[in-house]
Amino acid sequence: MKCLIAGAGGFIGGHLMKRLQLDGHEIICADIKPISLWFQVSDKNKNLSLDLKDFKNCLQVCDGVDYIFNLACNMGGMGFIENNKAECMLSVLINTNLLRAGLQNKISKYYFSSSACVYNASKQNDTFIDGLKEEDAYPAMPEDGYGWEKLFSERMCRHFSEDFGLETRVVRYHNIYGPIGTFDGGREKAPAALCRKIIMAKKNNEKTIDVWGDGEQTRSFLYIDDCIKGTLDVFNSKEKDVFNIGSEEQVSINEMIKIIEEIAEYKVEKNYQLDKPKGVRGRSSDNSYVNKKIGWRPNFTLKEGLRKTYLWIEEQINSGSNIEKFCKSNIEKK
Numbered sequence: 001m002k003c004l005i006a007g008a009g010g011f012i013g014g015h016l017m018k019r020l021q022l023d024g025h026e027i028i029c030a031d032i033k034p035i036s037l038w039f040q041v042s043d044k045n046k047n048l049s050l051d052l053k054d055f056k057n058c059l060q061v062c063d064g065v066d067y068i069f070n071l072a073c074n075m076g077g078m079g080f081i082e083n084n085k086a087e088c089m090l091s092v093l094i095n096t097n098l099l100r101a102g103l104q105n106k107i108s109k110y111y112f113s114s115s116a117c118v119y120n121a122s123k124q125n126d127t128f129i130d131g132l133k134e135e136d137a138y139p140a141m142p143e144d145g146y147g148w149e150k151l152f153s154e155r156m157c158r159h160f161s162e163d164f165g166l167e168t169r170v171v172r173y174h175n176i177y178g179p180i181g182t183f184d185g186g187r188e189k190a191p192a193a194l195c196r197k198i199i200m201a202k203k204n205n206e207k208t209i210d211v212w213g214d215g216e217q218t219r220s221f222l223y224i225d226d227c228i229k230g231t232l233d234v235f236n237s238k239e240k241d242v243f244n245i246g247s248e249e250q251v252s253i254n255e256m257i258k259i260i261e262e263i264a265e266y267k268v269e270k271n272y273q274l275d276k277p278k279g280v281r282g283r284s285s286d287n288s289y290v291n292k293k294i295g296w297r298p299n300f301t302l303k304e305g306l307r308k309t310y311l312w313i314e315e316q317i318n319s320g321s322n323i324e325k326f327c328k329s330n331i332e333k334k
Contacts, residue, residue, distance in 0.1 A: 002028070002065050002066050003020055003065065006030050007071035007072030008071075009033045015040070019228050025067075029046065030048045030057075031048075039181060053090065053097065058094075058098050062105045065105060070111060070113065077189040078279045085145025098110070110157065111168075111231070114170055115172055116172055116246060120142070121141045125282070127216050129282040133288070134241070137172075150172075170243075171230065171231065174219075176223075177221050180326075182326055183196045190221075194260055198310075199310070199317055200317070203317070213253070213272065213273070217280075222245065222246050230298075234296070239294060241289075244290055245285075246284070248286065256302070
C-alpha cells in the first residue's frame with residue numbers, strides 16, 4: 001500500500017516510517033522542517049519539505065495515496081505548549097486540509113494522532129489519579145491551545161467518517177518518549193530533558209539540576225516501540241472508536257529522577273523552579289478499553305525505556321554528531 005506520513009520528520013513519525021518501511025509499504029514522507037533536520041530519513045521514500053497547512057500541498061502529497069497517517073503538529077514539552085498556544089492551534093489546518101484532500105483523493109483510511117492533553121483538566125487535580133478513560137474527555141476542558149486543537153481535530157475525523165464515509169482511526173498518545181528524538185532546545189519532554197540534565201551534570205561534575213515545579217506532579221510515559229505497535233494495532237483493526245495509547249505506570253517527576261540516577265550511577269540535588277510551566281497535577285492512562293477491543297498493552301517498563309533513552313542521549317552528547325537536529329528549538333514560524 002502507498003502511505004503518507006505527515007510529520008515524518010518528527011519523533012513518532014520517524015519511527016513509524018521505519019516500521020512501515022519494514023512492512024513493505026511505499027511511503028511518502030512530508031514535514032515542514034528542512035529534510036536536513038528530520039530525525040530519520042530514508043532515500044527509499046519520497047521525502048517532501050512543505051507546509052501542510054496549505055490545502056494545495058495536501059492535495060499534492062495525497063495524490064494516489066491509500067493511507068494517511070497524520071502525526072503533523074506544532075508541539076513540544078510543557079514549556080513550549082504553554083507559551084505557543086496560537087501556534088499549536090494552527091495545526092488544526094493540517095488535519096482539516098488533509099481530511100479534505102484525502103476525501104477528494106478517495107483514500108482508504110485516515111489516522112489521526114491525538115493526545116492525552118484533550119482530557120478534562122478538572123479530573124487531573126491530584127498527584128496520583130485513577131487512569132483517564134476515553135470518556136473522560138467530556139465535558140470538554142482540555143489543555144488550553146494544544147489540547148483544544150487535538151479535541152477539535154478528533155471531532156473533525158468523526159464527522160468526516162459520519163458524513164462522508166471516510167474510514168478514520170484516532171488514538172490519544174500519553175507522553176511518548178525514547179531514542180532519536182528532541183532532547184534539548186525547548187521542545188523536549190520530561191524524560192529526555194531529565195536524562196540530558198543528569199548526563200550533563202555527571203559530565204561536568206555538577207551536583208544540582210533544575211526541576212520544573214515541586215517534582216511531585218505525576219505522569220505515565222510510554223516507550224516509542226510500544227507506541228508504534230499500538231498505532232498499527234489500532235490502525236489495522238476494525239474498531240472505529242477513540243483509544244488511549246499510553247502506560248498505566250504512573251510516576252512522579254521525583255521518582256523518575258531516581259530511576260535515571262540509578263541508570264547514570266550518579267546522584268543529583270534538585271533545584272525546584274516553582275514558577276515554571278507544570279501542566280496538570282496528575283495524569284495517567286487507563287488502557288482497559290484498548291486492551292479489551294484491540295488486545296494492545298505496553299511491553300516496556302519505564303526503567304527499561306529510560307535506560308535505552310539515556311544511553312542514546314549520552315551517545316549523542318559525547319559524539320557531538322548531528323546534534324543540531326535533536327536540539328532545534330523552533331521551526332520557522334509561517
